[in-house]
Amino acid sequence: MPxxxxxxxxxxxxxxxxxxxxxxxxxxxxxxxxxxxxxxxxVLVMDTLVSGVHFPINTAAYDIGWKALAVNLSDLAAMGxxxxxxxxALTLPDTETAWLEEFSRGLFDLAxxxxxxxxxxxxxxxxxxVTVQAHGLVDExxxxxxxxxxxxxxxxxxxxxxxxxxxxxxxxSEASVTTALRERLDRPRPRLELGQALIDVASACxxxxxxxxxxxxxxxxxxxxxxxxxxxxxxxxxxxxEHESDVNLALSGGDDYELLFTADPDQSSRVEAIATQxxxxxTCIGEITRDTTMQCLDAQGTPMALGRLGFEHF
Ligand code: ADP
Ligand code: MG
Numbered sequence: 001m002p003x004x005x006x007x008x009x010x011x012x013x014x015x016x017x018x019x020x021x022x023x024x025x026x027x028x029x030x031x032x033x034x035x036x037x038x039x040x041x042x043v044l045v046m047d048t049l050v051s052g053v054h055f056p057i058n059t060a061a062y063d064i065g066w067k068a069l070a071v072n073l074s075d076l077a078a079m080g081x082x083x084x085x086x087x088x089a090l091t092l093p094d095t096e097t098a099w100l101e102e103f104s105r106g107l108f109d110l111a112x113x114x115x116x117x118x119x120x121x122x123x124x125x126x127x128x129x130v131t132v133q134a135h136g137l138v139d140e141x142x143x144x145x146x147x148x149x150x151x152x153x154x155x156x157x158x159x160x161x162x163x164x165x166x167x168x169x170x171x172x173s174e175a176s177v178t179t180a181l182r183e184r185l186d187r188p189r190p191r192l193e194l195g196q197a198l199i200d201v202a203s204a205c206x207x208x209x210x211x212x213x214x215x216x217x218x219x220x221x222x223x224x225x226x227x228x229x230x231x232x233x234x235x236x237x238x239x240x241x242e243h244e245s246d247v248n249l250a251l252s253g254g255d256d257y258e259l260l261f262t263a264d265p266d267q268s269s270r271v272e273a274i275a276t277q278x279x280x281x282x283t284c285i286g287e288i289t290r291d292t293t294m295q296c297l298d299a300q301g302t303p304m305a306l307g308r309l310g311f312e313h314f
Contacts, residue, residue, distance in 0.1 A: 002095040005123055012104040013088065013118055020117045022084065032119035034085055040137045045075035051128040055186070056171055061099045063186035064130060065106030070188045071209065072134035073114070074257040077195030078207040080144040081136030083114045088121035089131040114192065142199055144261075149204040149223035151290040153262040156271060156282050158191055160237040161212055165253020166244060181239050188257035194282075195259060197274045202261040211252040211310025213296065215260055220294055223262075229286035229296040231304060251296065252310045262288055 003011070014027045024033035036042055049068050051057055059067075069086065076083050088107075111118065116134075163184035170177035171185075191207070198205060204223055208215045213229070220227055234250045244250075263271055268284075275282040295303040 003097060003100075005095075008095055008100065009121075009123060012100045013121065017108070017117055018112070018115070020084065020115065023117055023119055026117065026119045027121070032085070032087070034119065034135070036137065039140055041140055041143065043076060043079045043081040043136045043138055043143060044133060045072050045079070045136075046131065046133040047071045047075065048129060048131040056168075059186060060106075061102035062106035062109075065103040065108075066110050066187050067106075068130040068132045069107055069110045069116075069134065070190050071257065072132045073110070073190035073192055074188065074207040074209065076134055076136040077190050077192045078144065078205050078259055079136070079138065080142065080195045080199040080205070081138050082196060083116050083134055083136040083192060085117055085119045086111070086132055086134040088118060089124075089133075090121065091124045091126045091129040093125070093128055138199075144195070144199060144202055144205040146204050146206050146219045146222035148202075149219050149225050149262040149288045150264070151225055151288055153203050153264055153288040154268065154271075154284045155216070155227060155229065155260070155262050155286040155288060156284050157208065157212065157235065157260050158194055158258045158280055158282055159256070160235045160240065160281070161208070161256055161258065162234075162240050162244065162247075162250035162253045163237050164188070164255035164257075165249040166240055168253075168255070169249065170243070178239065185255055188255065190257060191259045191280070193278055194274070194280055197278065198259070198261055198263075201267050201270050201274065202263050205259060205261040208256040208258045208260050210254050212256070212260065213251050213294070213306065214310025217294060217309060219260070219262065220288075220292065223288075224292065226289040226292045227286055227294045228289055229294070231296050232299050233283060233285045235281055235283040235285075251306075252308060254310060 022035040167181040167185040204219045206215050231247045298304050
């Protein structure tokens with residue numbers, strides 16, 4: 001059953017949210033007004049999901065809602081930010097209540113885990129596309145950037161790599177994909193606690209969304225350094241090893257939403273302590289080098305030929 005635009009906003013996106021006390025004006029006016037405490041800075045991130053590009057067209061509405069926020073939270077995590085608020089620009093082909101119900105449930109299930117409030121947005125009609133802008137806070141001058149990697153720093157990555165790419169490849173070849181693997185694609189779990197813990201430990205940080213090597217290149221270019229990656233050290237899940245005989249998808253598959261960061265070797269015991277405390281594997285996969293090339297070594301220690309590094313839109 002279709003609904004009207006204003007009813008839609010009221011019913012699915014405004015009502016039933018827990019009100020944060022730092023929201024002065026939320027949904028319902030021309031703009032939102034929020035309070036930023038003295039001594040903190042606002043971090044803004046935005047990501048769009050287009051149907052058929054960022055998720056398969058048959059993706060469940062719940063998962064689209066979840067993922068639209070999750071990919072943004074992954075960016076906030078990489079900056080070391082604490083998430084507070086978000087806005088939502090929704091382009092819908094129609095206003096099916098069953099779809100909206102599930103979409104908003106997925107969105108708010110994740111939002112409520114971090115006590116985030118939806119404070120505004122825009123609703124239009126057209127081919128399905130979802131844009132979220134998320135807002136977080138860091139202490140003044142504390143945001144983690146891509147530009148701080150130094151020669152000799154170790155390169156770490158959280159979790160395991162390539163699982164979402166294995167799931168996507170499975171779906172595309174109409175092979176059966178386990179629920180656990182499919183969840184890595186559809187319901188990424190942003191590493192927010194890790195990002196905040198890394199604030200004064202990591203020298204540079206980025207979230208892995210386009211592929212490990214592609215995202216590492218961003219750190220290298222921003223920092224003016226190079227890297228040597230040991231492909232035998234890449235953290236791979238059992239499911240990955242079951243499906244794949246090489247590391248290609250772990251190196252260049254997208255949608256991991258893990259954190260890739262660098263840290264001075266002096267910090268290695270703190271990195272280990274964070275991994276233990278958060279029960280999150282943090283694996284050292286290589287080292288930052290002074291010369292500005294990137295090499296990835298195979299099991300024999302020979303540099304691999306690197307083809308396409310990751311996902312690119314154009
Ligand atoms: P305006 O015409 O002033 O841009 P709109 O009619 O687009 O306002 O929106 C009315 C209110 O509803 C605004 O507060 C806007 O932020 C909010 N809003 C619109 N669409 C959404 C959405 N998809 N999610 C959350 N809030 C929304
Ligand atoms: Mg207006």
